[in-house]
Amino acid sequence: MTTTTPNVLRSAYQRSVAAYWNSERDPVNIRLGEVDGLYHHHYGLGDYDPSVLEGPEQTRDDRIIRELHRLETAQAAVLLDHLGDISPQDRLLDAGSGRGGTSFMAADRFGCQVDGVTISETQVEFADDQAVRRGVADRVRFHFRNMLDTGFEAGSRRAIWTNETTMYVDLLPLFAEFARLLEFGGRYVCITGCYNDVTGGRSKAVSRIDEHYTCNIHPRSAYFKAMAANGLVPISVLDLTSQTIPYWELRAKSSVATGIEDPFLTAYREGSFHYLLITADRA
Ligand code: GPP
Numbered sequence: 001m002t003t004t005t006p007n008v009l010r011s012a013y014q015r016s017v018a019a020y021w022n023s024e025r026d027p028v029n030i031r032l033g034e035v036d037g038l039y040h041h042h043y044g045l046g047d048y049d050p051s052v053l054e055g056p057e058q059t060r061d062d063r064i065i066r067e068l069h070r071l072e073t074a075q076a077a078v079l080l081d082h083l084g085d086i087s088p089q090d091r092l093l094d095a096g097s098g099r100g101g102t103s104f105m106a107a108d109r110f111g112c113q114v115d116g117v118t119i120s121e122t123q124v125e126f127a128d129d130q131a132v133r134r135g136v137a138d139r140v141r142f143h144f145r146n147m148l149d150t151g152f153e154a155g156s157r158r159a160i161w162t163n164e165t166t167m168y169v170d171l172l173p174l175f176a177e178f179a180r181l182l183e184f185g186g187r188y189v190c191i192t193g194c195y196n197d198v199t200g201g202r203s204k205a206v207s208r209i210d211e212h213y214t215c216n217i218h219p220r221s222a223y224f225k226a227m228a229a230n231g232l233v234p235i236s237v238l239d240l241t242s243q244t245i246p247y248w249e250l251r252a253k254s255s256v257a258t259g260i261e262d263p264f265l266t267a268y269r270e271g272s273f274h275y276l277l278i279t280a281d282r283a
């Protein structure tokens with residue numbers, strides 16, 4: 001059973017992040033979600049079909065939107081590929097669940113129960129409404145809770161993921177909470193952007209990304225230190241940087257570009273920033 005968590009927003013920073021996501025209605029997210037009802041808050045993976053840029057001008061924008069959405073859905077599918085064997089009895093946690101896209105894909109693939117937590121009440125309402133529309137409200141639920149202190153029962157989770165959400169929290173308390181929630185041998189999958197502290201500090205382009213989203217991108221090493229400190233043992237680390245660059249190139253040519261495309265492309269190309277998928281098991 002679960003307990004409710006009072007005082008979800010615990011700092012001025014967390015309140016400002018919640019305010020950002022409560023008012024966010026960005027066409028790059030809404031118009032892509034309207035393609036098939038899966039609303040994502042992450043980026044894409046894989047090569048785009050160059051033919052979307054050709055053909056009739058009046059449908060060009062629609063073709064690009066659909067292609068960006070296909071690449072974002074492909075990204076979530078890669079994350080789910082790393083969750084291991086999940087049975088319908090298992091319970092999963094989507095930490096920073098946004099409008100619910102990855103949670104619904106997990107529930108469809110595994111037939112299991114998924115809880116999503118977010119500090120945006122608007123996102124909880126939106127995603128719960130999607131769960132009703134999709135007919136899965138009995139097993140996919142969204143909660144106004146803080147991923148640093150979810151209130152869920154210890155050992156209750158077979159797997160947990162964060163799909164581009166860890167840049168909003170300190171990693172040590174986050175992974176302590178995940179270690180508490182995961183059963184022994186349970187799995188954690190993280191897709192994140194992190195800066196390259198092997199070659200230097202936070203680059204100008206990375207700082208621009210932080211400023212744009214009110215987030216705090218961590219150095220690469222911080223992930224592995226915080227996992228080791230909390231009994232989370234990496235089993236694979238994939239550098240997805242080269243596979244996400246085409247998404248940003250296509251997005252830069254689209255009508256839904258937000259202005260953050262150039263900093264992402266600069267940071268990835270200059271090597272100051274990586275797009276990583278880290279899989280770890282609870283020891
Ligand atoms: C937002 O996705 C994702 C983040 C704010 C995390 C930052 C990610 C990094 C890899 C640094 P979104 O889909 O809401 O963003 P956008 O509106 O730009 O599409």
Ligand code: MG
Nearest residue numbers: 028029041042
């Ligand atoms: Mg988006």
